[in-house]
Amino acid sequence: MKREINSTVYILASRKNGTLYTGVTSDLVKRLYEHRNGLIDGFTSDYGVKRLVWFETHDAMDSAIVREKRIKKWNRQWKIELIEAENPEWDDLALAFGFEPLPALSRERAGDGFPLSRE
Incomplete structure (x- = not known):
């Protein structure tokens, strides 16, 4: 019997x-x-990337990996359109899984090309 895996691209x-x-x-x-x-x-x-803004599940890991690789090759605008088609406000979807809201970050620490320090 094949083990069921909840494969997710996010x-x-x-x-x-x-x-x-x-x-x-x-x-x-x-x-x-x-x-x-x-x-x-x-x-x-390094860049404080923690907010879940989009995800989709797949029946098999191999199809999830193919989808992830395709999305990674997309330009930024296509990714933004994918997110905003289902989540126009960029809400943190992790809250639905029981996670606490993330603290607000200053602009410098909000993933705008400035790595967060690892002090």
Whole structure:
């Protein structure tokens, strides 16, 4: 019997129209926890990209990976249109999974090309 995996492609943002990150996971809630708590070193923690603004589930991981790779190749405007088609206000969709609201960041720390310091 094939094990069922809840494969999800997702987009995180630092804020509305801020820095974007596209990823794929078999456990969205766990991955959100890791991003929101800085447990994943790299781009998302460097630029404060933690707000879930778009996601879609797939029946199989291979189709989710194909979709993620396609979206990553898209230009920024196409990604913004994808987000705004379902989430025009860029609400943090992670709240529906029981996460607390993220604290507001100053513009300098909001993912506008300024890496967050790791002090």
